Amino acid sequence: MAEHGQESASYAAAGDLEEMELVHPRTFIGKYIWSQDAKVIAIQYGLTAMAIGLVALVLSILMRLQLGFPGVFSLIDPSSYLQYVSMHGMIMVVYLLTALFLGGFGNYLIPLMCGTRDMAFPYLNMLSFWFYLVSVLILVAGFFVPGGATGAGWTLYPPQAISPGTPGADGGVLLMFVSLIVFIAGFTMGGLNYIVTVLQARAQGMTLMRLPLTIWGIFMATVMALLAFPALLVAVLMMMCDMLLGTSFFMPEMLTLGEQSAHEGGSPLLFQHLFWFFGHPEVYIVALPAFGIVSDILATHARKNIFGYRMMVWAIIIIGVLSFVVWAHHMFVSGMNPYFGFLFATTTLIIAVPTAIKVYNWVLTLWKGNIHLTVPMLFAIGFIFTFVNGGLSGLFLGNVTVDVPLADTYFVVGHFHMVMAVAPVLVVFGAIYHWYPKITGRMLDDTLGKIHFWVTFLGAYAIFYPMHFLGFAGVPRRYYAYGETGYIADSVQALNAFISVAAIIVALTQLIFFFNLVWSYYRGRESGPNPWQATTLEWQTAHTPPRHGNFGERLPVVYRWAYDYGVPGAKQDYLPQNMPPEEVEAASDDAEADGEVRP
């Protein structure tokens, strides 16, 4: 596409090393353990994140067993229930989704899609993963200390989190703090790397406005994470001081189990402000990479240019910026000065505009396309549907008045699972089906993939959509059991049992996915270098899977944006970003389209 970044880049990319200058690792350990290759680090991140994600999945099933069938499982008492709730939330948000999108997909795709040999700082990159691994191990250790993991909720609100009587207040919560600190340290190393690489190491001709949206999403998410995580870091450090050194940042004069505590003058609300200053951007740290990735999946599998690329880029940037001024919509009923409600409801609803534009542009990307209903495309469509649902329910919670009756009910649980759990996870799956051939050289099995998609998509909707109605009915969240609550109908229990069964089915279906990952690695059909006939640079590598150094002898030179599908006047159905203009063949007069994509 001619208009997009016609000016040729006048800089030499910093990662533009000649092939011979790279030092290739020779030993197994150098290649796969202490690897400095972003692709291997990506796999390490990915596998670790999925492993800890499985733990969180099991925790969610334990919660559902209790909610669906209370009084049946003696293993689950009120303390352990709250511990499952807390650990499930923190693991899924931070240790699975953040790590997988940025550490996993970020590492794999940034150098390849930007057209460089590796991250700007490979050693730091390696260190980032090992910090992450240690943080995960510390987190898991929380389950095994006396008193168990923290049960304060993933939000870790003081005074509860560090007050005696809360599960894990004697040790588990401390491990959570330490784990988060290590995670943030590790992420900072990785995050600086991603930013420097995107800004400094792009291939010749790869202007910012030619970048695939995947990179835009990951890039903006990383910028946000680097600005947001420090808020969590200080909040955690301050709470550690309150716990260990007797300071009172967040702890006012209060009682703990009937005894006067030694604290005085602290403010629990201060923590909430710090937490959500991190916590809200965190939503978009998870969402923006998903936005980017899904855009690329849609364009590729619909053989269509992304609609409104510049608008999409600006929407990502605007969402990223605005997400730093909406945090207190998590606190409308927190007891903060209620006049804040006016400001934060307004900023929150403004953010819906760029978000809606992204949705329109995804659908308009499919419009007049040639849609291949491949497994990645199915997941992408599933994402759009789920995200529209979750985004719209956000308009309830963001609009201060509407939030009042719905806050702290299952409406909230339904909303945030729809918008930042199911939707991004559908993208994760779509992305894995999409890029697996590049990572392994083999295709994932299609039939298994379709079974996986249908059960996950429909099952997740059956789990989370009805929860909104429990919220309307006023059913509070984070309850171990409902007993005989006057205004809660008995049918709520029946619905809870249904949701639990659906959750168990969806959870078990993930085993098919993991089987597919392993089976296809050995037996999958060979994919060739570019099975989806995609334009972006990662599909144009000399080897599949790409070797250390990514592009073989010569780095690619970029001539166009990432979405030249079905360009008028060109014979080819798609024009890779690095295809020189002189290789573009003129379309013959009868305009016979080369629509055959599948082999």
Next chain:
Amino acid sequence: MAIAIAVIVLALGSILFFFFSPWSLTPLASNWGAIDDTIHITLWVTGAVFVAVNLFLAYVIIRYRYHKQRRSHYEPENKKLEAWLTGLTTIGIAGLLAPGLLVWGSFVSPPEEAHEVEVVGQQWHWSFRFPGEDGRFGAVHNRHISDDNPFGMIDDPAGQDDVLVESPRLVLPVDRPVRMVLRSKDVLHNFKVANFRAKMDMLPGQTSYFWFTPTEVGEYEIVCAQLCGIAHFAMRGRVEVVEEEAFEEWLAGQPTHAELAAREPPDPQAGEGHYATCAACHGREGQGNPDLNAPKLAGLEGWYLERQLELFRNGARGTHDDDTFGQQMRPFAASLPDRQAVTDIAAYIEALPDEPVEASLTGNAERGARLYRTCGSCHGNEGQGIRATNAPRLAGMPDWYLARQLQNFREGVRGRHSEDPYGNQMVDMAQMLVNEQAVDDVVAYIMTLPRAGQVLAAVNPSGEEE
């Protein structure tokens, strides 16, 4: 194709689910119909967008599905279309936001004529304070809270006439706006009555507020809506909305701070006289008699005995059909002449010497220890009982009695009465004991706990703690 059909079915099905779902807003019982209106506006707008976007998506998937001859249309941008969509979305968003902000404007400004009620939250209990005749709350501070001063009242003239309601039952007059002033003694809580729509977190160290006007006479359940620890789900209370006269009458029956302070200390001597009747079953030293199903009383706290006697007296305990032994207790409690007698008798029993009891059940104390960590949050890790959490002593009590009561709670034979809030809580908590074995296990563990007196000595040999 299947995906297009799925999108259509799910989109329309979601709308149908909304219309036919048995789960919807609770009946409104306050002035906040405007909040419901904003919910409905949002439902209509988002519902329309949801259907429109998804039906268009399904149409696109069907219309532009893969065809060998098709080549996609190359159109990177369409400024006009993008501008229109942005504009329409902005208008839609503004349309949602405006009513939201408008209603919020009245939400944050309580009317001048609103009367005030203070709600005090603590793990896992509600209590209430009215400003009394002067219309002003006396000063309070968490530092001043003690067993004898549960509201943390500071010596303040304005506080003398404050009406203190220690039980989690609140009575409010219908059709009179009320400003709820909220505070917490310990962690965060949230005062929520679903039917009133309005709610707000309660924090230690500061107050928060919201206001509403109850519009329907009736009884409503208070639940806690902010995670406050393991018994969060069992932190319940009741609001009774009544006519003005009934409210005034109820309020007049509640003690003021000054009245509570002036209350006569209990007289154990007088209590001894009343105790003669009890001794027949419970033993002269209050040691209990398993053969007569009479539990040990010695070693129990006066406040707990007092409360239970009151429950028996007013029929909140010992009235369930399956509570045979409780029924036996009722007439004896009812024969006590007045509240003073109850207080006196409790004071007398509290002073009786506490003798150890023999174990009679066989449970697995090790398994019980794991279960007990939940109980310990209120009853104390040593089962010593904690007045602040309204939880009686368990250590040193006979196991057969504990097991029977736990069974009664589990089955709702005890504690279900609406006048027995702490019993209600125990019913909820006892649900974690999934079978008789679990009951025996936890009781077996309680039997291994050192008796309260020895605990204090062990923890604090110098005996400085009172």
